[in-house]
Amino acid sequence: MRDSSKAGAVDWLYVAPALLVMGVVSLLPIFETFRLAGEYHRLAVDTRFWPVMRTTLSLTVVTVALELLLGLVMALVLWSPFAGRGLVRAAVLIPWALPTAVMAMAWRWIFNADYGVMGDLLFRAGLTASPQVAWLADASSAYWAIVLADVWKTTPFMAVLLMSGLAAIPGELYEAAAIDGAGPVRRFFMVTLPLLRPTIAVAVVFRAISAFGLFDLVYVLTGGGPGGRTQTLSVYIYDVVFRYQELAYGCALTVAMAGVLVLLAAALLSLTRREEPR
Amino acid sequence: GRSEPADGKVRVRYLASPDVGGFSKVIIERFEKANPGIKVEMIEGPSSGDARENMYSTAFMAEDDAYDLAYVDVAWLPKFAAQGWLRPLDDLLPPATAALFLPGDMEGSRYQGKTYRLPIQSDGGMLYYRKDLLAAKGIPVPSTWAQLVAAAKATQSKEVAGFVFQGKQYEGLVCAFLEVVWGFGGDLLSADGEVLVDRPEAVAALTALVDAIYKDKVVPQAVLTYQEEEARNAFQEGRAVFMRNWPYAWNLMQKEGSPVRGKVGIVPMVSAPGGRPAATLGGWGFALSAYSRHPREAYKLAEFFASEESQKLAFLQGGILPTRRSLYSHPEVLRAAPHMKDLGRVLAAARPRPVHPRWPRMSDALQMHVSAALSRQETPEEALKAAATEIRAAAAR
């Protein structure tokens, strides 16, 4: 309703406090990162950079996709009214509420090759030959263990965000759709999904960013192994900066990571955001 | 910067793991009583060593004088020293005193000829074995790799694995691997920094490890996920005949209710005919922060902790292995813990990991490729060749 040309300087006051806090806390370190970054040429010859980047990207895509699917299901379930919904909502948020590092240890326990419940349960269900399965010893099962633990942990984040999006969908549209002959499934695809699009965009972008930065879980669960197959970029950056003390290169890696994320975020935003009418 | 308090006392600060037995507090109390001008602030950090290393790094990178002393793992030392974060102790520590400590611990406290650390707690890898199971089969305690494999084969069963060690991709794997390499007469770096990782001795060592899993089948594949505790649990629950681990496991296995209580023996890690048994040195000690404004007072505290009296207290109350040789034959100690004699033998043979400022990167390369070999993603030759390439690249930089 107001042309951008008319917005006064006063309007920036709404944004100023937030910008100030972010500027002081986040911007300085970021400048610092750029200032310290160097040895970019090493990116090209670093034999670990590309495998790590590949793992990170693939983990990001796989986990976020699964979370979105599961999160949607959860959001829809938690959205419908039923007795005890509040409690179930709280229960569902518990994975997100548990400290990551601790829960990562719990998962290590669960996937433990000797006394892990995962193997035991699957064995009891007749799905494995022995209760002792060394999940984390095998590159691909370790990868999927990380996916499972991460999806488990972060799906609630998706789910609550999507729920807030569901709240913005006027109920009358479902009525209109029902009159138009749409059953529950069709209603989901023609009303819920499109109108959820902006929320999905935000949720997916922020989830992708943090999935890309996946650290604790890998660090604790597999340490990047076996054979470096589950190492992620931020574990690597952590190593480079804090353990190898190669600050310049670590910052360069960070810049590269931010660069990839910019592309990823741009792709996601353009994929998921069509111009929204009000 | 930090402000000095008004009581006129000099503050000495350091970060350590939580003071579980409470003995650190006792020692500090004693110290403060003896040195009324000094106030010690022990900051209890997270119990994870990685986390504390990170906290120290963060503070030092910010050139912060938050800590006067750094309670450092032997593995951190080269890096910390190379960054110039630590102040050499050579002017404070007379050689005669240094000689009273376990040689490995002192060696691990040096970097490029200078001493940076006063060892407080010793640690080293060793082979635990089930006395009862070996005795039942009449098998003697193995001292070579072949004997170990044979003994494991002979004693293992469906429920009881032959041999377990730390096989997850992390620093512990390198420690375990290193012991085998040393046992096979090889090494990772020569004294003058030459990379020996892809030498035949090392390849033979790794091949032996891989074969132990897949050919001899005396090692369960699960060791690829093992850290110290997984291995100890397996062994303590009676699910393994041999185990490579640190001394800490001993006390736990001798606890009331432990299934293997009184059935465990310790020996140095086995070696190949041409090699000599060795233990990878672990252990902790006090280093002096280069940013400290009270190095003398701080060193005083370190010295106090390193004293025989304090170390005895720490051992008796907290199971902290002393770094002073004398304590391994101290009657009071032996009365409380007869196995200290065996331990003394092991630790006397303990060697530090290669001392190199880029050791963490080298170690990571090793971890990754050794892990890759153990999970058969690479052959031992490939793995060590690749690791050697990376290590050389790191060393050359």
Add this chain to the structure above:
Amino acid sequence: MAEVRVEEIRKSFGGNRPVLDGVSFTVADGEFVSLLGPSGCGKTTLLRVIAGLEHADSGRLSIGAREVSRVEPKDRDVAFVFQNYALYPHLSVAENVAMGLTLRGTPAAEVARRTADAAKRLGLEGLLERRPAALSGGQRQRVALARALVREPQVFLLDEPLSNLDAVLRERTRGELKLLFKKAKGTVVYVTHDQVEAMTMSDRVVLMNEGKLQQVGAPEEIYRRPASVYVATFLGAPPMNVIPAAQARACGLFGAVPDGTLAGVRPEEVKVGSGRPASVVLVEPVGSHTVLTLDADGAALRAVVPGSWAGGSTCKVEVPPASVHRFDAATGLRLP
């Protein structure tokens, strides 16, 4: 066969007075029934019950031969023009209109043809690519209407579908609707506040108040023989003059009016120009005619005269005996 049979429907929201209080009527197959009633009397609720968007607390409802109380809205085959439109904000006008067809598997060409046709009939041609947010109120209402009209359902439910259209467009649209309903042979329940609309379009009119039926009948009948004072005064603009017995007798215009009754006459049936004298209290010109408020010996009467009023402040007035309606003062019901 798509007769709509509403039987003893009751519905309340929360503890209050019921919103629908035992409503029963039948709309024959292909019949056009208007639903009239004051604001808040339950018209929308009734339509929603018929569409299945709201569940009646009790009562039976059938569409065609089928009891539909347990049938999903999507399977009732009704088209609904919502009073508040309920357009899909993320779809273009064309997509909004076409949705009901595409969802039912109509071939694309057919969908396009019918969408274009409906858009033309409702003057939406230039707007097909717009989103609802970029439309004016009346345009949105037409989209809502078009969405119902493209389909050929058994029953059309229209909730004040023309309220935001200008007179010309409304008239044109009414014509289109009539044509269309005739062609589609759909049964129609039509809520409107426009009495002309109700009168000219419907086969029958259902008049409600406070959740209860007041009268059901042909428009002429309801207008000519209102069943109660309520109906009499609700219909007609200006509404019927209803005069208590004493005043009616005093003014002498209504013949014999026994105590306990009311006399009524529609303003347009009051004859101005001959008869007994009256004073003109208020003159309201309304374009084609003028509404006079008269005082005939204490009885306040409104009369409609064609054209504008040039008769000054007094006039003569007469009520033809055939135009007099009589009601019971206590019950408000019509006396034969």
Add this chain to the structure above:
Amino acid sequence: MAEVRVEEIRKSFGGNRPVLDGVSFTVADGEFVSLLGPSGCGKTTLLRVIAGLEHADSGRLSIGAREVSRVEPKDRDVAFVFQNYALYPHLSVAENVAMGLTLRGTPAAEVARRTADAAKRLGLEGLLERRPAALSGGQRQRVALARALVREPQVFLLDEPLSNLDAVLRERTRGELKLLFKKAKGTVVYVTHDQVEAMTMSDRVVLMNEGKLQQVGAPEEIYRRPASVYVATFLGAPPMNVIPAAQARACGLFGAVPDGTLAGVRPEEVKVGSGRPASVVLVEPVGSHTVLTLDADGAALRAVVPGSWAGGSTCKVEVPPASVHRFDAATGLRLP
């Protein structure tokens, strides 16, 4: 002093035809002006520009003595009834209505009094504690209206405020509005599609089409002397008969009609009963009167007769010369 002066206002959304295309008029202090025009002609947009909710691309706007183009909406002291109500969904009806008062620091007692008063006038008494979602369409509209009426702003802007009310309530509300505006001495711009409303309530009428003014004048004037064919046919229900010269001459009802002109006559001014013969094509009874569609020698004419039609399929018809309007066929403009 709250004259509203609109000068050369232009506004377009995106690249299309402008929605407002140089609109200028002045509403005097305390004047009641109705804004008429077909759906989508820009009425709402114009009100929004006056309220400051939309910025004109060019033009000037003043309220009272003040140029307000750069004045924030909240400082323009206008009350606005939104076409789509725009109620506060999280507040009760009472809070919705009171919001404008409490914010301006009116004492609580006064707020309560005025809220109750407005609610009573609009028949919302029982609903004060409800949320908008639990109201019927007409009830919501009345809340939107009440919200504007409790205040005493300089200018009232009302966008089809009665469109969803039944006839009785509408009439009653109109009366209340008139009273209130007289008392509040507010200047009023009133959008409506109900011509009776526009005719009876306004001091002047502004008629728009496609973003341009068509005619501004007193209701009588606009009705009696429409400035163009467009105005003539837009107003009046049924609209004016406009006959091309050739047919007009052929039927002989309009006197001399030169080529290139159009002759017009309002249906209610067509005299049925005397004059030239015509055939009755269609009879539409609408309660108080009946609309006939006639064919007089090829000229299609509509005529309004009071009561119902009993005249059969032919009749006589006459057009009084004074009732004939003449327009230029090319421009559509009125000929003197």
Add this chain to the structure above:
Amino acid sequence: MRPTPLGRVFFGLAVAFVTAWSLAPFLWQVVTSLKPAAEVAAVPVRYWPSTLDFGSYAQIFKARPFATYMWNSLLVGLGTTALTTGLAAAAAYAFSRLGLPGGRWALLAILGLSLFPGTILIVPLKQLATRAGLLNSLTGLVIAYTALNLPFAIWVLKSFFDRLPKDVEEAAWLDGLSRWQTLWRIVLPLSAPAVATTAILVFIFSWNEFLIAQTLVSRDAARTVPVGIAMLSGVTVYEVPWGQIAAAVVVTTLPVVVMVLAFQRRIVEGLTAGAVKG
């Protein structure tokens, strides 16, 4: 639109699945926390302890001032939540409604701030906090967490604001509400689902944050729960005091559950129902 019996069954199953999926690993922790030490790593897996042992719970409060940690976490959590939501709401409102020139770029820039992994921030952050005298202070944590959460909060709230009917706000202006009042009295109440969601997620973030808390705080008086949990240790370095950690996690999850229970009520549909026609 009543659910069919079959639909009900499906829905019931979905609720059960979602609940089980979310709770199972957590319940495993609960069970673990109640096991006597010997059974924690028993082979075969013990699903129920032979005796319920509450020792771990007693131990954590004895070993560490957990009550203080929780109190600190609560203060930091509530402080961060309030500050973040407040600042983000103002900023999001400006971005959504006030047509700031360059607003879209500013938004993207804000998103850009969240692309850098937390690990890289901590060194500069520590320097910053040292200079500002905010080491060992809850205020310091609140500021840091606020800065880190603002991008996310702003995006979530903005995308919700974008979908509120503008007319209602316009009506508010004409009623004489300033923009600020409009935000406060109209926009925020109508955005309750998004605000509640943001609050929940931000609270949980600060409840769980470890790295920064550990970097900026070295005194028990200002330590938060995750740092406290990390300080739980066995008798030896290698020993993971699993029972205690599990107990700590269980204990510290309760406040989050309470918080979620309180806030989730606000995540409901139909807040804008009845506001506008069409």
